[in-house]
Amino acid sequence: MTVSDLILLPQVSEAEVVNELSSRYQANDIYTYIGPVLIAVNPYKLIKKNGKSLYDESLIEDFSGREIHENDPHPFAIAESAYSHMINFKANQCILITGESGSGKTETSKHVLQYIANISTKARTRLAVNQSRKLSDDKKHAIDKVVNNVRRILIRANPVLEAFGNAQTVRNNNSSRFGKYMLLQMNPSGQVVGGFVHNYLLEKNRVITQAAGERNFHCFYNLLAGASKADKAEWHLEDATKYAFLQHEQRTIHGVNDRTEFADLGHHMTAVGIADDDQRQIYQQLAAILHLGNVVFVSQVDASHNPCCAIDPTTKQSLQLAAKLMGVSADSLEDMFTFKSLTINRSEMRVPLTAAQGEKVLHSVVRCVYDNIFTWLVEKVNKGIHNPSRASQTVGILDIYGFEIFHENLFEQLCINYVNEKLQQLFISQTLQSEQLEYKREGIAWVNIQFFNNQVVCDLIEDAKMPGIFPLLDEQCAISQTSVDVLMHRFNETYVKEPHFIKSRVKGSVFSVRHYAGVVEYDLSHFAEANIDSFFTELYTELQKSSNAFVRNLLKDERSNKEKLKRPPSTSFQFRAQVNALVQDLNMCNPHYVRCIKPNENKISGSINKQLVTAQVQCLGLVENIRVRRAGFCYRETYATFLHRYKILSRTSWPAVHNCSSRQATVELLTAEDVGVLPSLQPVSAQREAEANGQQRPLTPLEVYHMHLAAKNNKPTDGHEVPQPIIRFKEDIESLGCFSLGRNKVFIKHPAALFSLERLRQDKLPQIAKIIEDAWVRRLLRARLAKYAVVFADLNTRYSAIRDNLQDRLMRRNGAADKATVAGLYSHWDQLASKVLQPSSRLRSHLAAGEVYNAASFLTSYAKRNAAVRHLNKVKKAVQVFSSRWKGRQTRRNMSPDLARKCYKAMLGIRTEFERCAPYSSIYIYIYIHRVLCDDDLDIIYVYIYISIVSP
Incomplete structure (x- = not known):
């Protein structure tokens, strides 16, 4: 039985690792973990399980929201890990896919992109849900439109760039001949709202020549096989055997139909946003390149007996066809290839070129045109998806050419191997070197593990102080008419004491470099030519006079006048700057690694060459990586950051830490009663296989945890037997819950322990959310009650004023009109009360009680008033009687x-x-x-x- 994680091997050695990878490969298990690192062995075929492709979109849900080791080894798991880290920790992520040429890097990058593009369209965070609720339907529709548009362009851009940037080599039928770093721009909700594609060092020389058994870029063969008869007639195209740039061979790839690929390419270019007219212009320039490849130069002698060249009359038709397609005159194009303009003492001179020089200029023009076409395509893709204003985090996917060792290795191979050395150094510094240094810095007990540090190889190639191969090459190229012998002598003299530079035993133009992947012999003959591309300023000037607007736009010279006077930077200088900028960007991201391995040299499925795999295991440093992972800790973070994420698990740290340090609070949290490692972490595959076989499904960690809580509270457990108690955290290296305390950080050893913390946290989040929700509701109700109190006070004041006014008026007159007015006022009061006071309001009950009290007060005062009136009437009557009798008596007396x-x-x-x-x-x-x-x-x-x- 094989293991899905090489850390679990009983014994760690190269033989054990190779045997395990071989056994899994034969069982169609092409993916294996080394901790968080994914090992991928190229199957050279499409693998299906249970009738579905291994990369079927229906499987995406199985990986969504799960920790990496809960899933089977798969590119989807790495993509999910990167996406989850980006969501949870709000940090930029990068996925580095490395390996030799032909090891399957490009296909793996497609699967990673497929997963992230699909999963990001769904709201995975509470923030996404809340923001969605706040947005209007129009804004939601606008955001969905942006997301879907970016997703479509990202997925469709890959086939377009592959058609113009990939080619068949002896090792790979779809080898990337350029480096690509695709940056996915994410909004706070985790949706892909933009992107950007960085391209590195397109192998332009492949347009001119290819090694035996290899093809030019795919687009040329797609064009010749799929173009309509009318287009072929317009562009004067024939079959591939007629063109020198295609080696006069009709080469095909097994299982690939170039005609179908051409039709699909058109659909993909349209989806990316390239108009039909622009597509035709691109194909037209590809046809012009093919015609230029058939131009032949012949050596001649001018009137002064100086060597010069001319176009072979038999190939002048090819020159004329190319000139017509490019929109320039055939005469001016011929002058560009046979003469060079020089300015001496402010006078311009035309110097004839030799046949070799003329061919060199033609090749320079071809390389420039094709490189600009590829750059234009990349810019078109970026224009459609670049959206930095909406982005908050990014996820980068690096797919770059793998390490190459050919029979003849040129300047391009040195550049390719140099970037692979830099990526290997990045891997070493981020996994092996930095990890061990951190343990020592934090005071964690650690036995140092030896590994090969390839920094010395990087310095040999790029170091400016030594100087390295590239700086020394630039120095010699700055000297005009430098020879190969002089350059070779400088190399041998400068690097005589360098152990990774190997001088050739035979005098010649070759030298070797001992790379991390093996010794590579390089041919120095064309280094200077490849490093300084002789595309003169006058060539730009002539081509910008083209009648074809697309060509003028394609070859526009955007340099300032001051920059035009300077010597253009060399190819190696530009490439070093690009690579160093890339490495700097990658260092700012949280990395995720996929290490691709080529099983055999013949691209045969099911066959594995253990000797070849062993060499790759050695150069990738997999054994050292396993040893560091086995002895090391899977998680390390500062105490403050750890508490910020997990403090909700313990009452001692939630909602805040009091009267203790962060270190002490971390210890109290990890040793709390309800915190521990959940047993029986099962991958998704184990659950699916158990269900398929009719067996009882293994419990998930969260279900185990709930069963523990149920058992603790004497509740039923749905028929499952209660498992053993959760494993407590302790500072014991043998425990599954092992943790160690550094000077500034806490270290957790086993992934299962970290996953348990995450599961416990996920279980606590609804409780915390309920507390926050209740507090928020109370706050809203208090605010609403305060508003009601203000309204009630205002209404009560108005009510009292109206009552007093009515009572005063009733005392003065008792007419029907007054009663109608009072009734109207009462009606108005009732309407206001019904609007302000809801039936379920607590204020309504208070107001009802107030109404009863006011009514009782009114009735009491009314009764008292009536009694007083009656008494007053009696007094008045008595006064009248008394007065009349008194007046009568007085009258009678007088x-x-x-x-x-x-x-x-x-x-x-x-x-x-x-x-x-x-x-x-x-x-x-x-x-x-x-x-x-x-x-x-x-x-x-x-x-x-x-x-x-x-x-x-």
Whole structure:
């Protein structure tokens, strides 16, 4: 039985590692872990499991949201690890895919891009959900449109760049002949909202010549196989055997149809945003390059017997066709290839070129045109996806040419191997060297593990002080007419004591460098020519006079006049600057590694050459990496950062640490009662296989944890047997929960322990979220209550004013109009109350109680008022009676005797009449008194007084 992680091997040696990789490869398990590093062995075929491709999009959900070792070894797992780190820690990530040429780096990078492009379209974070809720439908639609557009361009850009930048080599049918660092720009929600493609050192010389058994770039063969008859006639194209740049061979790749590839290429270019007219212009310039390749120069002697050259008359038609397609005259193009303009003492001279020089200029033009076409394509892709304003973090995917050892290794191979040395040095510094140095710096007990540090090889190639091979080459190229012998002598003399520089035993133009991947012999013959590309300024000037706008735009010289006067930087100088900038960017990111291995030299599926694999295991330093990982710690972080992420697991540290240091709080957290390592971490594959075989599914860590909680609280566990108690954290190297305390950082040894912390944290997050949610709701209710209190106070004031006003008006008049007004006011009050006071509001009950109290107060005051009115009326009546009687008495006292007698007679008459009218009703008495007896009001008063006295 094989292991999915080489750290778990019983014994660590090169033989054991190779045997394990071989056994897994034969079982179609091409991916293996070394801790967080993925080892990929090229299968040279499409692998299917359970009827599905190993990279089927339906499998993406199996990897989403899971830790790396919970999944089977797979590029999707590495992509998920990078994506999760970017989401959780808000840090830039990079995925470095390295290995020899033909080891499957390009395909692996496609799978990584496929995963991230698909998973990023889904909201994986609470932030994404909250932001989605806040946005309007139009803004959501706009963001989705941007994300889908970027995703489409990123996926479609790969086939376009591969068609123009990949070629068949003896080791790989789809070898990348350029370096590519694809930067995915992410917004805070984790969606891909932009991107940028950096390209490095396109192998331009492949357009001119290829090694035996190899092809030119794919696009040439796609064009010749797939172009319509009308287009071929317009561009004067024939089959591949007619063109020197294609070695006059009709080479095909097994399983690849160039005609179909051409049709697909058109669709991909359209999806990227390249218009049909631009596509035709690109194909037209490819046709011009093929025609230029058929131009032949012949040596001649001019009138002064100086060597010169001319175009072979049999190939002038090819020159004319190329000139027509490029939009320049054939004569001017011929002059460019056969003469060179020099300015001496402000006078211009035309110097004839030899046949070799003319061919060199033609090749320079071809390389320049093709390189500019490729650069234009990259810029077009970047224009469609670059969106730095929306990006917060990035995920970079590096797919760069692998280490190359050919029969004949030229300047391009030295550049390619140099960048691989730099990437190997980056891997060493970030995994082996820095890790061991950190243990020593933090005071962690550690036994140093020896490994080969290839920094000395990097210095041999690039160091300016030594000087290295590239600086010395630049120095010699600055001297005009430097010879290969002089350059070789300088190399042998300068590096005589360098152990990684090997001088040739035979005099000649070759030397060897001992790289980390092996000894490579380089041919120095064309180093100077490749390092200084002789594309003169006058060539730019002539080509910019083209009648073809696309060519003019393609070859525009954007240098300033001052820069044009300077010597252009060499190829090695530009490449070193690019590589150092790349390494600097990678150092600023959290790295994830995929190490690709080529199983055999013949590109045969199912066959593995153990000797070849052993050599790659050695040069990749896999054994040393396993030893460091086995002895080292999978996690290290400062105490403050650790507490910031995991403090919610312990009551001693949540919500804040009090009265202790971060180190002490970390120890208390790890040794808390409910914190420990969950047993039986099972990969997703184990769960799927158990379910497929009808077996009981293995418990996930979170289910195990919940079962522990259920057992602790004496709750049922759904039929599962309660597992052993969780493993406590302790400073014991043999424990699964091993941790160590450094000076500034805490170290955790086993991935299972870290995954357990993450699972426990995930289980705690809903509880913390509920606490925060409740606090937020309370805050909102308090704010709402405060608003209601203000409104209630205002309404109460208005209500009191209205009541007082109505009571005052009611005291003054009791008309119907006033009652209607009061009813209207009451209705208005009820409407306001119904709007402000909700049925479920606590204020409503308070207001209801207030209404009862106010009503009782009103009724009490009303009753008191009525009693007071009645009492007042009685007093008024008594005052009237008393007053009238007092006035009568005073009148009688002051009355004269004569008047007294008359009054007496009158009263006797009234009495007689009263007695006579007694049987009649009181109304007649009233009329009689008013109309007959009484002449004035005083008489009436006296009559009433008399009646009141004498009446029974």
